[in-house]
Each structure stands twice: as C-alpha cells, then as structure tokens.
Amino acid sequence: MTQASREAIIDVKLLSKSFGDDVLFSGVSFKVFQGSFTTILGLNGIGKSSLLNILSCKISADKAEGTLLGEPLGIDLAEKRQSVALVSENLNYELGASAREFAFYYAQLYPTFDKEKFLHYVKERRLDLSKHFTQYSRGQKMQYCLILALSQNPKLLFIDEITSVLDYKAREFFLHELTLFCQNGGTVVLTTNIINEVQQCSTDLVIIKSVEEIIWGEQVEILSRFVKLRLSSLSMLTDEIREKALYLGKDSDHFHLVLIEREKIKDLPSQQDQNLTHPNLHEVFSYLTQAQ
Amino acid sequence: MWRLSKLFLLKLSFTTFLVNIVLPATFILNDRVLGFEKTGSNQLSFLTLSLLFNLIIIPSYSLILVSQNLNWLIMMPISRLKLVLFSYVLRVWSFSLGLFSLIATQFLMEKFYYSNLSNVQAKNLIHWSQSVLEFRWMADIDWSYSSFALVFSIICIFLSGFVLNFDMDSRNYRFTATPLLFLLKGKIRAIIGLSLLVLFFGFISLSRANIFIILSLSLPFFMMISCNVFVLGRKAVNFVKVVALLIIFVHVSFIFLAREELKSDKITLKRTINNFEYLEIYTPSPDLIAGKILNKMLEQKKIDTYFIKAYFEELDSQILYELVNYPLQTEELDNLTKFVPQAKLDPFFFDPILSLSNKNSADSSLRTLSFFNIGGLSTDHIHEVLSLLSRRFPSSIYYFYQVMSKRKFQPNEILSFINNEDKAIVKFGLILLRYYPEVKVTATDLMDLIQKDPLLIEDTYKTVIVRTGEYIDINRLIPTLPSMDLNRIGDCPTNPRALFNLAGDKGSYLLYTICLRSYLDGVVQPPLEQMEVIENPFFGNHLDMAKSILRINK
Numbered sequence A: 001m002t003q004a005s006r007e008a009i010i011d012v013k014l015l016s017k018s019f020g021d022d023v024l025f026s027g028v029s030f031k032v033f034q035g036s037f038t039t040i041l042g043l044n045g046i047g048k049s050s051l052l053n054i055l056s057c058k059i060s061a062d063k064a065e066g067t068l069l070g071e072p073l074g075i076d077l078a079e080k081r082q083s084v085a086l087v088s089e090n091l092n093y094e095l096g097a098s099a100r101e102f103a104f105y106y107a108q109l110y111p112t113f114d115k116e117k118f119l120h121y122v123k124e125r126r127l128d129l130s131k132h133f134t135q136y137s138r139g140q141k142m143q144y145c146l147i148l149a150l151s152q153n154p155k156l157l158f159i160d161e162i163t164s165v166l167d168y169k170a171r172e173f174f175l176h177e178l179t180l181f182c183q184n185g186g187t188v189v190l191t192t193n194i195i196n197e198v199q200q201c202s203t204d205l206v207i208i209k210s211v212e213e214i215i216w217g218e219q220v221e222i223l224s225r226f227v228k229l230r231l232s233s234l235s236m237l238t239d240e241i242r243e244k245a246l247y248l249g250k251d252s253d254h255f256h257l258v259l260i261e262r263e264k265i266k267d268l269p270s271q272q273d274q275n276l277t278h279p280n281l282h283e284v285f286s287y288l289t290q291a292q
Numbered sequence B: 001m002w003r004l005s006k007l008f009l010l011k012l013s014f015t016t017f018l019v020n021i022v023l024p025a026t027f028i029l030n031d032r033v034l035g036f037e038k039t040g041s042n043q044l045s046f047l048t049l050s051l052l053f054n055l056i057i058i059p060s061y062s063l064i065l066v067s068q069n070l071n072w073l074i075m076m077p078i079s080r081l082k083l084v085l086f087s088y089v090l091r092v093w094s095f096s097l098g099l100f101s102l103i104a105t106q107f108l109m110e111k112f113y114y115s116n117l118s119n120v121q122a123k124n125l126i127h128w129s130q131s132v133l134e135f136r137w138m139a140d141i142d143w144s145y146s147s148f149a150l151v152f153s154i155i156c157i158f159l160s161g162f163v164l165n166f167d168m169d170s171r172n173y174r175f176t177a178t179p180l181l182f183l184l185k186g187k188i189r190a191i192i193g194l195s196l197l198v199l200f201f202g203f204i205s206l207s208r209a210n211i212f213i214i215l216s217l218s219l220p221f222f223m224m225i226s227c228n229v230f231v232l233g234r235k236a237v238n239f240v241k242v243v244a245l246l247i248i249f250v251h252v253s254f255i256f257l258a259r260e261e262l263k264s265d266k267i268t269l270k271r272t273i274n275n276f277e278y279l280e281i282y283t284p285s286p287d288l289i290a291g292k293i294l295n296k297m298l299e300q301k302k303i304d305t306y307f308i309k310a311y312f313e314e315l316d317s318q319i320l321y322e323l324v325n326y327p328l329q330t331e332e333l334d335n336l337t338k339f340v341p342q343a344k345l346d347p348f349f350f351d352p353i354l355s356l357s358n359k360n361s362a363d364s365s366l367r368t369l370s371f372f373n374i375g376g377l378s379t380d381h382i383h384e385v386l387s388l389l390s391r392r393f394p395s396s397i398y399y400f401y402q403v404m405s406k407r408k409f410q411p412n413e414i415l416s417f418i419n420n421e422d423k424a425i426v427k428f429g430l431i432l433l434r435y436y437p438e439v440k441v442t443a444t445d446l447m448d449l450i451q452k453d454p455l456l457i458e459d460t461y462k463t464v465i466v467r468t469g470e471y472i473d474i475n476r477l478i479p480t481l482p483s484m485d486l487n488r489i490g491d492c493p494t495n496p497r498a499l500f501n502l503a504g505d506k507g508s509y510l511l512y513t514i515c516l517r518s519y520l521d522g523v524v525q526p527p528l529e530q531m532e533v534i535e536n537p538f539f540g541n542h543l544d545m546a547k548s549i550l551r552i553n554k
Helices: A048-055 A078-082 A099-109 A115-125 A138-151 A168-183 A195-199 A219-224 A239-244 A262-267 A281-289 B002-033 B039-068 B080-112 B120-133 B146-169 B177-183 B186-205 B208-217 B219-232 B234-263 B267-276 B286-299 B305-312 B317-324 B327-335 B351-359 B362-370 B379-392 B394-404 B411-418 B423-433 B443-452 B454-468 B496-503 B506-523 B540-549
Strands: A008-019 A022-033 A037-041 A063-068 A084-088 A156-160 A187-191 A204-208 A214-218 A226-231 A246-250 A256-261 A275-277
Touching: A008 A048, A022 A048, A022 A187, A022 A204, A022 A214, A037 A048, A037 A168, A037 A195, A048 A084, A048 A156, A048 A187, A048 A204, A078 A084, A084 A138, A099 A115, A099 A138, A099 B002, A115 A138, A115 A168, A138 A156, A138 A168, A156 A168, A168 A187, A168 A195, A195 A281, A204 A219, A204 A281, A214 A219, A219 A281, A226 A262, A226 A281, A239 A256, A246 A281, A256 A262, A256 A281, B002 B039, B002 B080, B039 B080, B362 B394, B379 B394, B379 B411, B379 B423, B394 B423, B411 B423, B423 B443, B423 B454, B443 B454
Parallel strands: A037 A187, A037 A204, A084 A156, A156 A187
Antiparallel strands: A008 A022, A008 A063, A204 A214, A226 A256, A226 A275, A246 A256
C-alpha cells in the first residue's frame, strides 16, 4: 500500500519544541498512518518521549501545524483522549485500590472498554487482580497498563519504551497483540531502544536524526534505501563514499561489511566483487545516527 | 468526573477514617491504659494531632494523591479545566471531610470520654476546641499563635493548589518553582505575590522553629515535582523523596518529642521542646488558655488582682500556663480568691516552683513566686521556699528575699527566722530586722549568730549598723575576731568614684561598706534602709542605688 493511499491519523507539520534553551525539534514534519505500527527511534535524549507526549496531547508543542485524529494538533479535546491511550513507565495507579477495583472504575470512564478482553489478557498473563498496583513488579505493572490500554480499544495507542522491562514471553505476547490491534484498524506508536525486537512487527518508522531532521515512512521503503556491501578491500571505495559509509566489521571470510545508501552504488568504481545484501533495522539506524 | 472522583474519595475516606480511629485509640490507650501524664496536657496533645492530621495532613495528602496520579489523570477523557476543577473539589472535599471528622471525633470524645472528668483545665480546653471548631476563634484571634497557624496553613494548601494548576496548564509541562512564578501573568501573579507576602510576614511572626511547619506544609510542592519524572529524571525525584522523607521524619520526631515532653522529667528534652515551641501554634496558646480562664474568673470576682496584673504585664506565658494548669491551682481557681493554701501545707504547693526550677533559671522561679500572693504565705511556707531556693540558687537568693520581704511579718516570725537552723532563713531574718525596729533583739543576740556561723558576719554587721543608725567599729562589735583587720577607715579612697572599684572585690566588701557609710555621713543623710538594700552588694543594682544616693551620674 502506498503512502498516498493510506489515511494519516497523525499529520505533523513544522513542529517546534524546546525546553528553555534546550531545543528538541525545529520545524520537523512527519505522518503516522492509520493501521500502522509506527516505531519512533532515536538516541537517548533526542526527544522520543517528548514527541510521544506531544502527540498524545500530554504536553503542547511550541509551534505546530497539522492534525491528529482529524482535529488540529495542539487543541486539547477531552473527546480526543477517549480515542487515545498512553502507556509509559511513569504511570502510577497509586490510589490504594486493588487492580480489580481500579480496573472497574477505569472501565466506566471509557465506553469502548472491553471487559472480556481485559479478563482474557489478565488470565493469559496470569496477573493477580487482588493485588494493589504498587505490589506488582515493574514488568507486571507495565503489563497491567498495557492490558488496560488495549482493553480500552483506542484508535491510537502510544507506548513509551516499555518493551525493555518485559520478559521475552510477555514481549512476544504483547507484540503479537499489538500487531493484531493494528490489523484491526488500530494504530500503535511506540518508542523503543531495543530495535531488533520490533523490526518484525513494525510497519512504519519515525527516526529522529537531529533537531531539524526526522526520517519517516514505511519500514520496508526506508530499509530498501540502504544496501550492505561485502568488500574484499575498503580501498575499493572512494574517500568520499568511505566517509559516509558505516563500517560493520568483517565476516567469517574476512570480507569487509559496509553499509551504504543504495544510490551511492552507482558511484562505485567496480561492482564485480560486491555482494549486496539487505541491512536490518538496527544497522540502518546506526548508519543514520553515526554522526551524532 | 464523578466516576473518577470515586477512586480518590475511596482512598481519602479510608485514610481519614483510619486517622480518626487511630488517634483517639492512641489517646485512650495512653491516658487510661498506660496512665501517662496529666489529662489536660494529654487532651491538648490529642487535639493538636487531630488538628494537624484533619486540617493539614489530609488535605495536603489529597494534593499528593493527584500529583502522584497525574500522569494517567492527564490522559483521561476529561478536559483540563475539569481536571483543575477536580483537584480543587478534591481538596475542598478532603478539607471538609477532615473538619467533619475533627468535629465528630471531638464531640464523641467529649460525650463519652471527657464527661467523666472533673478537671477544670480539660473542660476549658474542650470549650476552646469547640470555639475553634465553630470558628469562634475568629473573634479573638491571636495572630502570633494558633489561629494564625491555621489561616497560614490554609493559605499554603491553596497556594500549592495554584502551583498544581499551573503545572498542568504550563506549555512545557515542566515544574520549576521559581521560573514558574515569572511565567504567570496579571492577576494570578498578584495573587501569588500577595500570598508570598502573607507567608513572609507569617514567617516573621511565628517563632523560628516554625520553619519546620513551613517545610512540612511545603511538602505538597516537593511531592508535585515527582509527577514530572520525564523532565527531572530519576535522580532528582529520588532526591525530592529523600527530602520529603526527611521532613516527615523531623515532624514525626518532634511529635514524639512533644509527647515525651509532656510526661518526661528530662530537663534537656524539656528545654529542647520549649525552645522549639513546636506544637504550640497548633494548640491553644498558653496565653489564650490562661486569658480565658482569668477573664472568666475575673468576671466572677474569684481571682487575686495581683495575678491579673502579673498576667497583663506579659510575664512568661509558659510559667503562667504551667501554673494555671497545676492541680493545686485548678482546685483553687474554682472557689478561692488566692493561689496560696491558707490552712495547711499543701504538698503540691512547691511543685510549680520546683518544676520550673528544674527546667529553667532562678529568674523563672522568681517570676513564678511573683504569681503568689506573698501575704498569704504561712511561716512554714516561707521556711520551705527559702530553704529550697537557697539550695538551688545560692547566688540569687537575695532576689528571693526581696520578693518575700513584701509580706508583712510579725515580730515572732522574724525571731523564728533568726533562730532557724538554716543559714538562708537566718539571713532573711537579719534583713527583715533592719525594717522592723519594733522587733526586740539585742546586739549580743546577733553576735551569738556570728559565733555560731562566722559567715553571717556581713549580714549581721549591716543589720547592727542599720538598727543602731550609726557607724560602729567592727572591732568593737566583734572583739572576738581580732584577726580581721577591719579598722581601715583611713584606707578609704578620697574620690567617691574610686570607692566603687572596691565593690567588685569580695575581700574588700567590709571596707567598701565602711567607706560608703563614712561618705554618706558627710554627703547626705538618707534613711539607712534606702542604702542597705536587700540585694547582694556584688550585683550592679546595689552600685546603681549607691551611686544615685551619692549623686554620682556615671
């Protein structure tokens, strides 16, 4: 499906945001499409969580145009939050109620809350609802938050770096459920630092390269812009290309592995010794952020 | 929003309920089962904690609760305006809940617990607490104490509410206290400024120790920062938590110290508490209690006017408080006009003085003594008091003599003092002799005193001189003490000012007295009793008086 044929659920144009003198974004633009599993990538401190907070209307941008769920971005509408859910490590349901009691009241706030789905997830993940939220382990807390958010049936689900605290079983379970959620028309926007884990289910990428530059689009399309070369010698590359390329080390046959943008291939002097392979997301991300 | 409120109300109601069960239970346990301390003080302490928890801690807790849960609250499908409204409603609700619980608990305690008490102070305190609960305290605000503290606390709570709102409305969703104020505009900044001004003057008005109160009331501010984890980072949050815990720890420690103070005899501990006056601002101030009791008694003409005078002269309120709170006085207040037991020696009589002597200085005991109608003291009382005080404050005993000398003495009483075994009482008798010429005593009788105790020579010599009205050669008076070279009239300095240098040296005291007398003979002839003041000659007052007699200005 081409981008043109997909409907943008989030359309951000010329977004600027700064905290005092600390400028996070300066006129960046990107889109998130409905039904996509969009992964936001970036180095630590680049503004992944802040971007998520802006998109989820938790904080406002200094300047931004565009739309979110069809409404102008930055307008705080209660109704809009009915269709949005945010799960982050910072969530704390510290009200002294048990997880069951809390879910009971929480469900009443959302007409779309699916109690059966909630109980199904709880059963699957073996969460003890008689416990208080504070009694859960860190991973269990995140599972509980995710279950609440998924059961809420939102149109947009923002997830801020929680995969790292989940064990591999929980991670597999929730990534599978999130994929199903997307297939059913929901949209997931997730920030993460564990890139390889999400490569399989991620459909779209938003890579924060710098304050002014965000690379976004379908994951397949972004990955296809890059090739991995297998070279007998690095001297085969011109100085100009070598400067921009990402050196990935040597393989078992002592060939040099180099990542490079596909469009540069035509500039290579000879392609006879080159073995072209597809890079993975982690390698592409490393290439894009190597200068930082 | 109501659905959302249920979650919070559940928690707050439970906490309030728990507090108002635990507090009275602890009080009853201490009072009845463990038998700690005096009922009045215990009730005071209970009332203090009730006020603290119900009107301060629980409303503050509602703030903390919102702050802790802000991260998901802000994502709820309700508008920001409603969320702000919700936080206010929650605060008002928790305050009302606390107030209601306070009234209910006090009512129940009075109905089922205090009703059995006969202690006047306990009842007075209950009346006071009722007046607080009914806001009648507004009529007689003592702005430097409890009422101010309540107003101040309420301002703090609402001020913190303001900050919370800004926190949510701020573009950056970033909490930094100082810049935040400058981000505000117009009327809002004016309100904040005014509140800070009130706080500033409040801080001055309150005792220095109330910095703990201010810190504790700032707790919600600190806690609110924790809701911005993604801005501050974990280290900052941990730091804030440590600070918050530290404040709570200090608070709890002081509450326990205050409780200890009420039942402990440890002087250091009492001093610490007295210095900090920690809980005073949440309790009826001693002035307020004493004032109420005194006014009531004045209306009924049941009080010694001397006491009233002392009260309005703003004497030490702590002493006054202890005095009126003492069992002896509480019994006496109901139907007698004086604080002094008339018939027999009451075992409680000396306790206030003793208690204060333990805790404070001779000065405090002196002031305590001034509350008593000295005219009502029996001879036995005077014996007891002087004996006690001379042991405790030997160097200040002359001041106590001065207070005691206000009473009119009978000749036989003075003679009983002279013949007493206790040297302090004998000294007092010698002083009195100077003012009661009608008491028949011969020089030989007095000389016998010196034979008995040579250390009485100074007082005896002065008494003899005053009584005879003329200078007597000490050698003539005391022929048995030839070793003392007292005939040194020729050594007197010619300049009167130089005379006073002698007074600083104890060894020259006799020479000083002799010389002073010789000057007085030549300069002015004042009544001798004016010169021979009942004070330790080595204190400044005596010098001042002598200077005034000799018309020396400097």
